[in-house]
Amino acid sequence: MLKGARERRVRTGGIELCVAELGDAGQPTVVLVHGYPDSKEVWSEVAGRLAEHFHVVLYDVRGHGRSTAPKPLRGGFTLEKLTDDFLAVIDAVSPGRPVHLVGHDWGSVQSWEFVTVARTEGRIASFTSMSGPCLDHFGHWIDQRLRKPTPRRVGQLLGQGAKSWYVYALHTPVLPELAWRGPLGKRWPRILERVEKVPGGDYPTSSLPQDAAHGAWLYRDNVRARLRHPRPDAHAHAPVQLITPLDDAFLSERLYDDLDRWVPRLTRRTLPAKHWIPRTRPDQLTAWITEFVRSVEDGRPEPVKPTGKYADRFGGQLVLVTGAGSGIGRATAFAFAEAGARVIAVDRDAESAARTAELSRLIGAPEAWPETVDVSDEQAMEKLADKVATQYGVLDVLVNNAGIGLGGSFFDTTPEDWKKVLDVNLWGVIHGCRLFGRQMAERGQGGHIVNTASAAAYQPSKALPAYSTSKAAVLMLSECLRAELAGRGIGVSAICPGFVNTNITSTARFAGVDAEEEKRRQKRTARLYGLRNYPPEKVADAIRRAVVRNQAVVPVTPEARGAHLMSRFTPRALRAIARLEPPL
Amino acid sequence: MTTAWSGELSARLRGFREVQRLAYECAEAVAAQLRPGVTEREAARMQRAWLRERGVRDWFHLPFAWFGDRTAFVNFRVPLQFFPTDRRLEPGMPFILDMAPVLDGCTADIGYSGSLGANPVQERLMADLEAHRDLILREVRERRPLRTIYEDVDRLMVRQGYANRHRAYPFGVIAHKVDRVKQRRFSPHLFGFGAQSLKGLASDALHGHREGWSPLWSPYRFSDHPPRPGLWAVEPHLGFRGTGAKFEEILVVTDSGDPEESAFWLDDDLPHVRRWAKEM
Ligand SMILES: NC(=O)c1ccc[n+]([C@@H]2O[C@H](COP(=O)([O-])OP(=O)(O)OC[C@H]3O[C@@H](n4cnc5c(N)ncnc54)[C@H](O)[C@@H]3O)[C@@H](O)[C@H]2O)c1
Numbered sequence: 091m092l093k094g095a096r097e098r099r100v101r102t103g104g105i106e107l108c109v110a111e112l113g114d115a116g117q118p119t120v121v122l123v124h125g126y127p128d129s130k131e132v133w134s135e136v137a138g139r140l141a142e143h144f145h146v147v148l149y150d151v152r153g154h155g156r157s158t159a160p161k162p163l164r165g166g167f168t169l170e171k172l173t174d175d176f177l178a179v180i181d182a183v184s185p186g187r188p189v190h191l192v193g194h195d196w197g198s199v200q201s202w203e204f205v206t207v208a209r210t211e212g213r214i215a216s217f218t219s220m221s222g223p224c225l226d227h228f229g230h231w232i233d234q235r236l237r238k239p240t241p242r243r244v245g246q247l248l249g250q251g252a253k254s255w256y257v258y259a260l261h262t263p264v265l266p267e268l269a270w271r272g273p274l275g276k277r278w279p280r281i282l283e284r285v286e287k288v289p290g291g292d293y294p295t296s297s298l299p300q301d302a303a304h305g306a307w308l309y310r311d312n313v314r315a316r317l318r319h320p321r322p323d324a325h326a327h328a329p330v331q332l333i334t335p336l337d338d339a340f341l342s343e344r345l346y347d348d349l350d351r352w353v354p355r356l357t358r359r360t361l362p363a364k365h366w367i368p369r370t371r372p373d374q375l376t377a378w379i380t381e382f383v384r385s386v387e388d389g390r391p392e393p394v395k396p397t398g399k400y401a402d403r404f405g406g407q408l409v410l411v412t413g414a415g416s417g418i419g420r421a422t423a424f425a426f427a428e429a430g431a432r433v434i435a436v437d438r439d440a441e442s443a444a445r446t447a448e449l450s451r452l453i454g455a456p457e458a459w460p461e462t463v464d465v466s467d468e469q470a471m472e473k474l475a476d477k478v479a480t481q482y483g484v485l486d487v488l489v490n491n492a493g494i495g496l497g498g499s500f501f502d503t504t505p506e507d508w509k510k511v512l513d514v515n516l517w518g519v520i521h522g523c524r525l526f527g528r529q530m531a532e533r534g535q536g537g538h539i540v541n542t543a544s545a546a547a548y549q550p551s552k553a554l555p556a557y558s559t560s561k562a563a564v565l566m567l568s569e570c571l572r573a574e575l576a577g578r579g580i581g582v583s584a585i586c587p588g589f590v591n592t593n594i595t596s597t598a599r600f601a602g603v604d605a606e607e608e609k610r611r612q613k614r615t616a617r618l619y620g621l622r623n624y625p626p627e628k629v630a631d632a633i634r635r636a637v638v639r640n641q642a643v644v645p646v647t648p649e650a651r652g653a654h655l656m657s658r659f660t661p662r663a664l665r666a667i668a669r670l671e672p673p674l
Numbered sequence: 675m676t677t678a679w680s681g682e683l684s685a686r687l688r689g690f691r692e693v694q695r696l697a698y699e700c701a702e703a704v705a706a707q708l709r710p711g712v713t714e715r716e717a718a719r720m721q722r723a724w725l726r727e728r729g730v731r732d733w734f735h736l737p738f739a740w741f742g743d744r745t746a747f748v749n750f751r752v753p754l755q756f757f758p759t760d761r762r763l764e765p766g767m768p769f770i771l772d773m774a775p776v777l778d779g780c781t782a783d784i785g786y787s788g789s790l791g792a793n794p795v796q797e798r799l800m801a802d803l804e805a806h807r808d809l810i811l812r813e814v815r816e817r818r819p820l821r822t823i824y825e826d827v828d829r830l831m832v833r834q835g836y837a838n839r840h841r842a843y844p845f846g847v848i849a850h851k852v853d854r855v856k857q858r859r860f861s862p863h864l865f866g867f868g869a870q871s872l873k874g875l876a877s878d879a880l881h882g883h884r885e886g887w888s889p890l891w892s893p894y895r896f897s898d899h900p901p902r903p904g905l906w907a908v909e910p911h912l913g914f915r916g917t918g919a920k921f922e923e924i925l926v927v928t929d930s931g932d933p934e935e936s937a938f939w940l941d942d943d944l945p946h947v948r949r950w951a952k953e954m
Contacts, residue, residue: 420835424915442833449835452795453915593832625837 102178108156113141119184125195127302129155135372153304167307169203188215198222206324220333229320267303275299329355335363398428405430413492415442417592421630427455465518475525490522491542495598502602515560536579545650548657550668581640588647689780701786714739714758734774734871746918747842768796783907785922799919821897839913849908851889
């Protein structure tokens with residue numbers, strides 16, 4: 091099942107566990123614990139990737155996969171017994187050295203037990219938890235909310251309560267077993283694919299009905315007892331990395347609000363995905379686990395602390411920004427750098443791209459690279475896409491931002507002018523979406539594309555016909571692409587700023603006037619934009635937020651928001667404004 | 675400078691140079707005493723005490739101290755926010771000390787940037803200030819309008835990736851004139867500024883207004899004139915994502931036809947200049 095795995099069987103407490111190992115046993119050991127209803131194969135994608143750097147160990151939890159089940163089942167799945175199993179496994183595979191523990195779902199629930207009980211102290215170097223809370227913490231969480239039931243807390247209780255329907259269902263006797271061995275077991279793979287967007291293939295395995303039937307005892311043996319009498323001292327004795335998928339149908343984010351109380355060294359990560367992230371987001375998990383394990387192994391006393399906003403979301407992600415040498419693009423590169431992302435700063439101006447990359451590293455980007463490319467150059471963009479894919483990886487966020495300004499009446503605008511502005515403003519975006527968007531889609535693990543349009547995309551003006559046309563096209567392209575990529579978990583956002591104080595005014599072309607007049611107009615617009623003084627940093631914040639919230643169209647600046655409303659409700663008034671002479 | 679003319683000039687400048695050096699010495703001494711937990715108020719008091727012990731009785735303005743993101747004037751809206759607060763210094767935090775003592779009628783106005791332990795962003799900002807010191811001197815010698823120089827400094831900052839933080843000062847000034855002040859037995863203060871010095875500035879502003887120049891070097895139209903002879907306290911202030919850095923020192927502008935003599939920094943032996951020389 092797991093390619094290249096070495097298997098062994100570990101005997102403990104009257105049962106036999108099936109244990110698989112990958113990778114170089116001399117490297118730090120990472121133990122992956124699966125959830126319910128699963129077997130160790132849920133980790134196949136992640137395990138293979140981790141094995142390049144680590145000694146990876148997986149085992150089927152008792153009663154699952156190819157491990158044997160306790161007899162009788164009742165009482166055979168208590169957290170105490172699961173801890174015995176874990177210790178037996180690590181004694182066998184890593185006797186002399188503490189292991190890095192990773193758990194998903196029930197695998198995480200039991201791992202919480204492992205890192206919070208005394209008898210494993212010194213055996214666990216770190217713990218990465220996903221989608222499985224500590225039952226004791228959960229018990230306290232409920233208790234607190236019952237004891238001081240403010241409306242918000244009651245809401246949180248009800249919210250999680252509704253998500254836990256299956257937990258109650260599993261407590262009914264016999265019926266779950268019948269369902270799993272019958273129709274549910276058969277349909278489950280389809281349900282996963284449809285509802286949870288888990289790609290098909292060799293997962294789940296044929297042992298599923300059996301795993302699910304046995305695993306019901308995980309709940310019955312532990313949940314009620316622990317929630318009623320949570321341990322008062324369930325403090326983690328190793329650093330913990332908490333990875334929370336934001337669209338989890340079974341667990342509310344709020345569950346982890348009080349976690350700092352129990353975990354002295356906590357690193358939080360979030361990602362926009364559903365429950366089965368080991369299947370749907372293996373690259374991201376591998377990256378985060380690798381970084382976390384490394385930081386602990388290197389003996390950094392404190393795990394990486396998020397600095398900027400949204401560090402939980404963008405830490406370690408790969409972000410490419412075009413037009414990153416100035417204005418909005420540069421501020422955007424910095425905003426992602428502060429959130430711990432790895433940044434590729436693309437600009438046709440080499441020096442300013444280099445500067446952006448350099449400063450990005452100073453403020454939190456673990457890595458940042460400048461790339462000198464003209465986005466309107468198809469071949470250069472193709473080369474860039476190849477280079478990025480081979481050297482840095484598949485992008486998590488792409489920001490198509492490079493753009494140029496062009497003013498002047500329609501009849502003053504020459505075909506040359508048109509070509510230039512469309513080449514950069516529209517074709518640049520098309521190339522970016524085409525090349526990098528395809529890589530994202532092919533990877534199939536989500537991502538986000540942001541295109542910088544403009545308020546000019548919906549605010550007509552007789553002074554900016556070509557520029558506005560290019561931006562309207564970018565807006566529509568973004569909307570169409572959003573529709574196409576929605577099914578693949580890739581978001582697309584169009585950002586529409588109004589007047590932002592950047593260099594664009596000093597480099598904009600004004601059609602139909604001589605060089606001297608053009609200089610004068612550039613200076614004049616620059617002063618006007620300077621007086622307006624809306625900082626590009628605020629646009630960058632809006633871009634970062636648009637990614638987090640997966641917003642479709644984001645007007646920034648009050649005038650852009652106003653015009654956006656007018657375009658919907660009073661388009662005539664907007665058309666009247668379009669006729670005004672700009673104050674140049 | 676060996677001519678008789680400049681000899682006389684330098685005699686008159688000696689007092690200014692001495693008080694400027696004293697102020698920078700004070701900054702270095704106080705910076706060396708900063709520890710985690712020290713507040714801005716305490717740092718301001720330390721500067722005041724150090725200079726009082728060395729004979730300073732009057733001030734162009736009382737000492738300031740800014741810690742952390744206050745070095746970049748984050749969210750500053752009203753001038754009162756410039757005054758020292760109870761913000762405490764933490765390891766790695768950037769700080770700026772800014773003081774303007776008057777000694778024997780000569781005024782200094784200096785700014786000293788540092789950090790408690792290593793702060794790579796602030797070190798980078800300090801290194802990048804060198805280009806601004808060069809640019810300002812060069813363009814003043816070229817007799818460009820002050821407003822234009824202001825805009826050129828602005829452009830350089832933007833190219834470097836930084837924000838202009840001197841814009842946060844009253845009138846957004848990058849520099850202001852300083853002069854000799856009469857010595858009085860009492861030196862009253864108005865919002866932290868010495869009454870005598872304010873009087874000087876006000877009378878300059880009045881004269882200047884009639885003659886078409888201003889003692890404030892700003893981005894506005896009233897600075898659309900060539901550099902005016904006199905002493906200018908120049909303070910370019912860079913900001914980057916919540917970290918700020920500046921220097922402040924006196925630029926001497928004369929009416930000499932010789933470019934070298936038409937403008938020069940009062941003193942080249944200052945901490946930031948020495949630092950750049952070492953980095954070369
Ligand atoms: N500033 C505004 O008021 C405003 C308003 C709405 C939309 N926008 C849009 O925001 C985007 C960023 O503009 P800005 O205001 O930051 O401008 P800017 O001029 O400050 O920055 C644009 C950057 O893009 C780079 N660039 C230009 N053409 C390129 C090309 N062909 N290939 C690679 N890089 C290229 C430039 O070198 C520059 O560094 C543009 O798409 C612009 O149309 C700006």
